[in-house]
Amino acid sequence: QVQLVESGGGLVQAGGSLSLSCAASGRIFSTYAMGWFRQAPGKEREFVACISRGGGSAYYADSVKGRFTISRDNARNTVYLQMNSLKPEDTAIYYCAASSRLLTMRGRDYEYWGQGTQVTVSS
Numbered sequence: 121q122v123q124l125v126e127s128g129g130g131l132v133q134a135g136g137s138l139s140l141s142c143a144a145s146g147r148i149f150s151t152y153a154m155g156w157f158r159q160a161p162g163k164e165r166e167f168v169a170c171i172s173r174g175g176g177s178a179y180y181a182d183s184v185k186g187r188f189t190i191s192r193d194n195a196r197n198t199v200y201l202q203m204n205s206l207k208p209e210d211t212a213i214y215y216c217a218a219s220s221r222l223l224t225m226r227g228r229d230y231e232y233w234g235q236g237t238q239v240t241v242s243s
Contacts, residue, residue: 123146124218124233126216128141134242138203140237154171154218155168155225158213187204
């Protein structure tokens with residue numbers, strides 16, 4: 121079992137920045153690829169970013185590429201999402217997730233999910 125707790129969400133103006141954190145407990149954190157997903161009201165959950173077990177590889181959704189950065193600290197059992205140049209369309213609940221499989225952008229490949237943190241970007 122892996123427990124995931126997100127933090128760092130909030131309200132920010134367009135063009136601003138937020139940094140999300142996801143703290144993991146339970147099984148060995150470094151054995152999991154980690155991902156961030158988001159779900160806006162009335163929309164399906166979508167992939168945002170993912171990072172490999174060692175942090176050497178990462179993938180991003182086209183909509184956030186160049187603005188968001190995913191990173192992880194295996195010593196602290198934490199994955200981060202730095203979000204810059206935020207847009208109103210980034211408004212959503214952001215979830216972190218853990219996958220025992222290889223690096224993947226598919227939500228169904230992630231076994232564990234956090235409760236989510238709300239990010240609201242005002243125009």
